[in-house]
Amino acid sequence: MRVRFAPSPTGHLHVGNARTALFNWLLAHGKDGTFVLRIEDTDTERSTRESEAGILEDLRWLGLEWDEGPDVGGLHGPYRQSERVHLYASYANELIAGGHAYYCFCSPGKLEDDRKGDLAAGRPPKYHGTCRDLPAEETRARMASGERPVIRFRVPEQVEVSFQDLVRGDVSFSSDVIGDPVLVRSDGRPAYNFAVVIDDALMEITHVIRGEDHISNTPRQVLLYQALGFTPPEFAHLSLVMGPDHTPLSKRHGATSVAEFRERGYLPEALLNYLALIGWSPGGGEELLPIQELARRFALEDVGHSAGIFDQEKLGWMNRHYMKEAPPARLAGEAVRYFLKRGYLRRHTDEAMQFLISVLPMAVGSVDRLEEIPDRLRFLFEFDPARSLAREDVAGVLHEPGAREVIAALPGALAATARLDRESFRAAAASVRQQTGQKGRALFHPIRVALTGEAGGPELDQAVPAIDRGAELSAGGELVPIATCRERAAAFAAAVADR
RNA sequence: GUCCCCAUCGUCCAGAGGCCCAGGACGUGGCCCUUUCAAGGCCAAAACGCGGGUUCGAAUCCCGCUGGGGACGCCA
Numbered sequence: 001m002r003v004r005f006a007p008s009p010t011g012h013l014h015v016g017n018a019r020t021a022l023f024n025w026l027l028a029h030g031k032d033g034t035f036v037l038r039i040e041d042t043d044t045e046r047s048t049r050e051s052e053a054g055i056l057e058d059l060r061w062l063g064l065e066w067d068e069g070p071d072v073g074g075l076h077g078p079y080r081q082s083e084r085v086h087l088y089a090s091y092a093n094e095l096i097a098g099g100h101a102y103y104c105f106c107s108p109g110k111l112e113d114d115r116k117g118d119l120a121a122g123r124p125p126k127y128h129g130t131c132r133d134l135p136a137e138e139t140r141a142r143m144a145s146g147e148r149p150v151i152r153f154r155v156p157e158q159v160e161v162s163f164q165d166l167v168r169g170d171v172s173f174s175s176d177v178i179g180d181p182v183l184v185r186s187d188g189r190p191a192y193n194f195a196v197v198i199d200d201a202l203m204e205i206t207h208v209i210r211g212e213d214h215i216s217n218t219p220r221q222v223l224l225y226q227a228l229g230f231t232p233p234e235f236a237h238l239s240l241v242m243g244p245d246h247t248p249l250s251k252r253h254g255a256t257s258v259a260e261f262r263e264r265g266y267l268p269e270a271l272l273n274y275l276a277l278i279g280w281s282p283g284g285g286e287e288l289l290p291i292q293e294l295a296r297r298f299a300l301e302d303v304g305h306s307a308g309i310f311d312q313e314k315l316g317w318m319n320r321h322y323m324k325e326a327p328p329a330r331l332a333g334e335a336v337r338y339f340l341k342r343g344y345l346r347r348h349t350d351e352a353m354q355f356l357i358s359v360l361p362m363a364v365g366s367v368d369r370l371e372e373i374p375d376r377l378r379f380l381f382e383f384d385p386a387r388s389l390a391r392e393d394v395a396g397v398l399h400e401p402g403a404r405e406v407i408a409a410l411p412g413a414l415a416a417t418a419r420l421d422r423e424s425f426r427a428a429a430a431s432v433r434q435q436t437g438q439k440g441r442a443l444f445h446p447i448r449v450a451l452t453g454e455a456g457g458p459e460l461d462q463a464v465p466a467i468d469r470g471a472e473l474s475a476g477g478e479l480v481p482i483a484t485c486r487e488r489a490a491a492f493a494a495a496v497a498d499r
Numbered sequence: 500g501u502c503c504c505c506a507u508c509g510u511c512c513a514g515a516g517g518c519c520c521a522g523g524a525c526g527u528g529g530c531c532c533u534u535u536c537a538a539g540g541c542c543a544a545a546a547c548g549c550g551g552g553u554u555c556g557a558a559u560c561c562c563g564c565u566g567g568g569g570a571c572g573c574c575a
Contacts (some may be wrong), residue, residue, distance in 0.1 A: 007575090008574080008575050010574085010575080017563085024522075040575060042574095043575065045556055045574095046574075048560090060571070065574070079500095082538090104573095108572090108573070111572080111573085112572090115571090116500095117570085118500090118571095119500070120500095120502085122500045123500070123501075124500070124501040124502070124571065125500090125501085125571055126571070126574095128503090150573055165504095168504070171503075171504080172503090173502070176502095177501065177502050177503090177571080178502090179571075180524060181572090184573085185573040186573060187573080191573065191574085191575090192574070193521075193575095195575095196575090198538090211569095212503095212504065212505090212568080212569060212570095213503065213568095213569055213570070213575090214569095214570090214575085215503065215569070215570075216502075216504090216569070216570040217570080217575090219503095236502080239504085239505075239568085239569095240568070240569075242567095242568080244510080246567065246568080247568095248528080248568085275510095277511060277512070277524090278511065278512090279511085279512090280512080281511085281512045281513065281523095283513080285523050285524080286510095286523095286524095287511090287512085287523085287525090288524095303503075304505095304511090304512075305505055305506085306504090306505050306506060306510065306567090306568090307504095307505070307530050307550050307567080307568060307569090308510090308512090309510060309511075310510095310511095310527065311510050311511060312523060313510080313527095313528085314510075314511065314525040314526075316525090317524090317525055317526085319507080320524085320538085324538090328558085329551080343573095355514085360556050363537095364538095364541085365538050366536080366537040366538050367537085369536095376537085394538090395542085397535090417515090427533095439534095439536095440534065441535075442534095443534075444534035444535070445534070445535055447534085448534075448535060448536095449535090454535090454536080455535065455536070456536025456537070457535070457536060457537085458535095458536085458537085459535095460533075460534065460535085461534090477545090480502055487542060495504080496501060
């Protein structure tokens with residue numbers, strides 16, 4: 001079995017295409033097949049090397065490695081259509097010689113007029129066949145005079161073209177609704193429908209798995225396979241991924257490219273796992289599965305027929321799950337850039353990373369994306385009593401019975417210790433409890449507010465030692481300056497006393 | 500307009516004639532846990548688009564309608 005993913009390098013890798021790539025990958029890896037990556041860059045105006053590099057990078061980030069492709073080579077290369085142009089000409093000539101194709105001199109302007117006329121008259125827009133039966137002498141003469149024709153495929157009339165779609169079953173079209181497609185452009189470059197057929201045949205692709213938007217191209221391609229004497233591959237057309245409003249997923253709906261999801265702090269395994277679940281189910285009521293297991297269970301026959309809506313919420317849930325599973329060191333490596341971007345981290349050193357690793361568990365599990373982690377840990381790096389008190393949830397704590405007493409007593413209780421660890425913090429809390437008679441929520445809520453400036457957040461047992469550890473580290477300039485718990489308690493008490 | 504594809508909770512899926520007064524997951528609501536906010540645990544509400552057939556029996560098969568999507572390029 002040989003499958004392929006054939007993106008055109010005209011932009012970022014869209015999640016919908018990533019899903020197509022994934023399904024190809026799953027099939028190949030579940031059945032010991034070969035996954036080929038081919039770059040469809042015959043549209044030289046829009047294709048760029050930058051997007052090609054970006055797409056390769058995104059696929060690799062996702063872990064969808066290919067067995068053959070433009071950068072890794074293979075026995076069926078080259079893997080860029082722009083490097084295969086020499087291959088197409090002979091097949092085009094063969095088709096012309098066999099009467100399956102012909103030269104067409106119609107100008108783009110005329111074609112456009114024809115199309116508009118058809119639409120206006122309520123007819124299906126379809127090539128009029130103007131040049132279908134041009135006498136050979138005329139063709140020769142016009143070419144000799146410098147006209148540059150395209151080569152069109154002669155679609156046979158009144159035949160039923162049908163194929164077995166592995167996900168949809170029998171699909172058939174009448175050849176009468178198919179206009180003669182352009183095979184070779186006037187400048188000699190092949191057009192899509194021609195290049196895919198030649199390449200898939202030459203690369204010995206056995207299963208073409210692609211988006212449903214290609215289903216109406218399939219009959220033309222089947223006809224081409226027949227005219228060229230090739231055996232058509234198996235086809236499978238995947239339903240499309242839509243936005244919440246049932247329109248094609250686009251920037252209006254938020255992130256659409258794999259690169260954006262990476263930037264926003266999604267883990268590749270989460271995105272992959274989520275994408276696999278649109279239009280397919282691994283069965284057994286299980287959803288959170290590693291890609292190898294997905295591949296083991298994957299079958300085209302089980303792929304759904306209807307379009308799926310991209311659900312950011314579920315992706316977020318899934319990402320949260322995978323963040324919890326990831327080892328802290330890996331997570332720190334992935335998250336460090338968000339801390340740098342935020343300015344919390346000033347230098348990417350081993351000490352800073354160690355600190356990150358120790359502090360990350362407090363945030364993971366309560367956020368959906370890596371990008372949200374610094375904000376969840378904001379209390380470590382930012383402390384401003386006046387600003388905190390301006391917030392309703394923080395100010396509200398002052399109204400809790402005994403809260404002001406606790407806040408006032410805190411600086412004294414903290415004076416004894418230079419750097420708080422879990423034990424000394426508990427001792428300090430116990431001391432405040434003794435002085436004020438407050439306990440439980442009435443004790444810890446005010447303490448939290450005084451030390452973190454926030455009404456919510458991770459367990460104080462972890463948060464408090466982390467603050468002082470961070471303060472120590474920040475003295476070395478690796479982190480943004482962090483106030484110690486003692487400093488915070490004093491400043492907060494002063495700010496509260498003023499009110 | 501023409502052709503093609505599709506149709507189960509708000510969303511993603513399970514369901515391949517009786518196991519279904521439809522099951523799971525996300526989300527939503529409630530409760531619990533709790534040193535707060537999250538997280539987590541438990542419970543609940545929530546769907547077979549409509550109309551005809553076929554059959555003893557239909558979410559499952561057939562037809563029509565409606566609705567959604569795709570295609571109709573010297574784009575892929």
